[in-house]
Structure formats: structure tokens, C-alpha cells
Amino acid sequence: MSDISNTEGIPLYVKIRESLRQQIASGELERGQKLPSEDELATQFGVSRMTVRQGTSDLIDDGLLYRRHGVGTFVTLPHIERDHSRLTNFFENSDKHGIHAKATILEFEVIHATPMIAQALLLESDEFVIHIKSLRQADEVMVTLHDAYIPHRLFSEMIQEELHDFDVQHLWSKFEKNGYPVKRAVQKIEARLADQELAKVMQIQAGAPILFKERTVYAEDGTPVEFTYCYNRGDMYSLTVILNR
Amino acid sequence: MSDISNTEGIPLYVKIRESLRQQIASGELERGQKLPSEDELATQFGVSRMTVRQGTSDLIDDGLLYRRHGVGTFVTLPHIERDHSRLTNFFENSDKHGIHAKATILEFEVIHATPMIAQALLLESDEFVIHIKSLRQADEVMVTLHDAYIPHRLFSEMIQEELHDFDVQHLWSKFEKNGYPVKRAVQKIEARLADQELAKVMQIQAGAPILFKERTVYAEDGTPVEFTYCYNRGDMYSLTVILNR
DNA sequence: GAGTGGTCTAGACCACCCG
DNA sequence: GGGTGGTCTAGACCACTCG
Numbered sequence: 001m002s003d004i005s006n007t008e009g010i011p012l013y014v015k016i017r018e019s020l021r022q023q024i025a026s027g028e029l030e031r032g033q034k035l036p037s038e039d040e041l042a043t044q045f046g047v048s049r050m051t052v053r054q055g056t057s058d059l060i061d062d063g064l065l066y067r068r069h070g071v072g073t074f075v076t077l078p079h080i081e082r083d084h085s086r087l088t089n090f091f092e093n094s095d096k097h098g099i100h101a102k103a104t105i106l107e108f109e110v111i112h113a114t115p116m117i118a119q120a121l122l123l124e125s126d127e128f129v130i131h132i133k134s135l136r137q138a139d140e141v142m143v144t145l146h147d148a149y150i151p152h153r154l155f156s157e158m159i160q161e162e163l164h165d166f167d168v169q170h171l172w173s174k175f176e177k178n179g180y181p182v183k184r185a186v187q188k189i190e191a192r193l194a195d196q197e198l199a200k201v202m203q204i205q206a207g208a209p210i211l212f213k214e215r216t217v218y219a220e221d222g223t224p225v226e227f228t229y230c231y232n233r234g235d236m237y238s239l240t241v242i243l244n245r
Numbered sequence: 246m247s248d249i250s251n252t253e254g255i256p257l258y259v260k261i262r263e264s265l266r267q268q269i270a271s272g273e274l275e276r277g278q279k280l281p282s283e284d285e286l287a288t289q290f291g292v293s294r295m296t297v298r299q300g301t302s303d304l305i306d307d308g309l310l311y312r313r314h315g316v317g318t319f320v321t322l323p324h325i326e327r328d329h330s331r332l333t334n335f336f337e338n339s340d341k342h343g344i345h346a347k348a349t350i351l352e353f354e355v356i357h358a359t360p361m362i363a364q365a366l367l368l369e370s371d372e373f374v375i376h377i378k379s380l381r382q383a384d385e386v387m388v389t390l391h392d393a394y395i396p397h398r399l400f401s402e403m404i405q406e407e408l409h410d411f412d413v414q415h416l417w418s419k420f421e422k423n424g425y426p427v428k429r430a431v432q433k434i435e436a437r438l439a440d441q442e443l444a445k446v447m448q449i450q451a452g453a454p455i456l457f458k459e460r461t462v463y464a465e466d467g468t469p470v471e472f473t474y475c476y477n478r479g480d481m482y483s484l485t486v487i488l489n490r
Numbered sequence: 491g492a493g494t495g496g497t498c499t500a501g502a503c504c505a506c507c508c509g
Numbered sequence: 510g511g512g513t514g515g516t517c518t519a520g521a522c523c524a525c526t527c528g
Contacts, residue, residue: 077467222322
């Protein structure tokens, strides 16, 4: 049953996980339905029970399954896939939704960190940061003014590039190439009003609602790699997050 | 080493996890430091390696540790504890920050679900919902207008209670007592402006910034138990979330 | 090559839930 | 009592990283 063909190299628990995920997606396993017991799945897939558990644990994290001690493992009713609130950047997110994204760099400079920025990036108070100010458009509409600060010490080769060649879209892959894969972000979200200056740059009315985001992005080892102030047009932008108890 | 005394009933991996967590908190294990290898930890704690992994896996989810294949397990630099963005309600959150929270119920009624609400709560379009409108104060300041809709079918005994006795603070424990422990929420966040009506109720200026939240709360099995419109004073309220890649 | 984490086994006993 | 998930073992071999 349930072909776990020997697709070389792929771990068994991954194959089991994806097989179950696919069965859920296709409706073969219905919402609310009880899965076969772990013992039975182990037999079906021809693996040990621990391996089955490793696969189902991932799906539980993803919100597709839940376990009840002494009862069984079940498919959750609506699928609140965790995937919907993973960390993405503006461009990845636009891609996913089929939106044409564009960024225009307004400023690109190396400056001393402000106390606030130094604290967020764990820098000494007078250290240098690369400041990139950019305007972002979705389907030709201006939605976001973006102020990013990056530790100069970690990514000094960035400023070798010419401004007009600089590629904000793949900032995170630059981090990764330097040994700092982006892993996690902490963001503080507020509602504000556009002041005169912001209104002018974003071509909106002063006093228009702005979804303000202050974000610190961390690499796998916890190194802060980017601190950002993000001003989003309130009428064009919303944010969806999933929280767990 | 590292006393794993037989504190009855507590699983070994939990003791290991908490022992490590405590060592990190106390600074005994420093940020960035490499942990002993899994084999060594297994020997130290007198358990098998799989049990050690079960304990450290939890700490990795919490953002306190990370693993590098072929290298080792390390303590992350700043601790971005996942705990900081768990699902909480207004009162739990206030408690945690030592804020005096108070709620005043403005409306309490049973009505037909609107299409929007029915969709969110997976109800038939004409089903009944309990509507609770309340105003919430933090340290005597009005911060939030809260419109909650709850499936009448699941919690019909709620309306037996007298309005003046009704306890919004422990709404979620009522859900739990009825077999629907709160597990997860999906929230959409927007920046808006206060209209005349909202301004009047919340005693703020029309046109003031509002952090608007539309939230669906789900029980463990995925049953939607609560749908909420939430209007938060922009100058008094911010939201912090942690996202993972 | 030595050390590390990643995967996997084939059992075991326990705790929980239900009829 | 029978079925289920929760915990745990004592190994094994592989894949990766680094000097």
C-alpha cells in the first residue's frame, strides 16, 4: 500500500510525511478522519513506529494532524497550514500571489548606527551599518517604504557593488552566501498616520493609515543580519499571522 | 553530573530539556557555545541518544539551540524565545506585563451569523452565534473594542448566565470545559482610521489610527470556536510576532 | 580520519481512553 | 480489556564538516 518507492536518498520519514500530506490534500484522508494507528502505519509503510512518528510529528507542527493520547491521530478540520505565515520577504510573497513586484532604491549609504539600531543588531554604538532605503511597488502601485540597516562588518563586500546594479531582491541570498542563512524574524507592528514627508514619498494623503513594522531578522545561529523600518499603505496592505497556544 | 533526580512521573526528555534550559538561563552554557555531543550528553544523563535528541529538539523549536550537521549543537546568540509570540488573550497578556485589565460588556446577544462570520466559523448561513461586544481597558485606559462571535450550537449553555455575571476573562476556559481547548489562531492585521462611531465609543478623535485585527480562534481538532473583530488604539497598542523561515 | 548530527530499527513498558 | 499514543532503549549505519 501507499507506494514508498525507493526514490534514492530521500529519508523514509520524509516520504511518509509527504505521502500522508498528499493523501490529505487529495481528500483520500478526510478532514476529521482518524488515521490508522501508528503500529498499523508502520506495517503498511514497512518501517518502525518511531519513523512513522517522525513523519507525523512534522504534520502536527504544520497543523494538518493532531494526536489524542489513548484515542488516535486525526486530520484537523480546516487546514490552517503553518506555511501561510512563514517568514518571507516582499518579493517571495509577491511571487506566490502572482503580483508583479518592483523596488526602487532611493538611498544606499554607510552610516553610523543609531543607538536603537545598534541595540537591535547587537553592535557597538559607533559601528557602521549599510542603510538601504527603497520604495516597493506591487503591480505598479506604491505600497511600502522600506528602511533597512545591515551590519557593515558582516557584509562589507556589498558596498563594492554599483548602486544601479544592486539587487535588493536577493538580499537574503547574499546573507546566506556569507554564511548567515535567514532563519527567524521578530516584528513589532503598529498602526500610524502618514506624516507630510512620508505622504509625499508614497504619493498618498497625509493622515492616511500606515501599517508600521519594525523588524529584526536573524540568521540560524541568532546573529542579527537586518533591522528594518517598514511603512505600508494601510489600504493596500494587510498581514496574516498564525499563533499557537 | 547534572542531576536528573528521579522526580517521579516526569519524562526523562523533559528533565533533560529543562536542565539544559536552566543551564542556558543561568549562563552556565554561554550564548554561541557548543554543547557536548549527543553521545556525551546521553552518557552524562544516563539515557539513550534518542532521548537526548527529543529534549534538544524542543529547545530548537523554542529558538534556544540550533544544530549543524557534522559540527555540533550550539546555543543561539540572542534568545528569541518563541514564547514571546504565543497565542494569548487580552487578560493573560496584561497579567504577564503587570497591567490591570478590565472589560465592560456592551452587548450580549444571540443573532444569525452574517455570511462572513458563518464562513469563518464553518457554520450554515442561518445558524445562531453568540455576539459579545466589549470594551477593554488597560490600567484604566480604553484600548480595545472587541466584537466576538461564538457558535451557539457548541456553547449554548453560555447564554443561561446572567449578563452581569458573565465572565469574558475566562471565555477560553469555558471553551476548554466544553471539550474545545484553544490551540491556534489566524489573525489578519490592518491599519485603519477611527470612524465617528468608533471614536465616540473609544473616546478618541475620528481619524485616529486603529490597529484592526480580524481573528479566528481554533480548538485542537481545528473546530473554529471564536471569530473576532478587534479595534485597537494605534497609539496604545502594538503587536509583536515571531516568524520562522 | 575523527567527530558530529541525521536516520532508522525492533523491540519494550507505560498511561490514557473507551465501551 | 483492548487499542491507542507517550516514552525509552541500545544499538546501527550514513552524511556532513573540518583539519
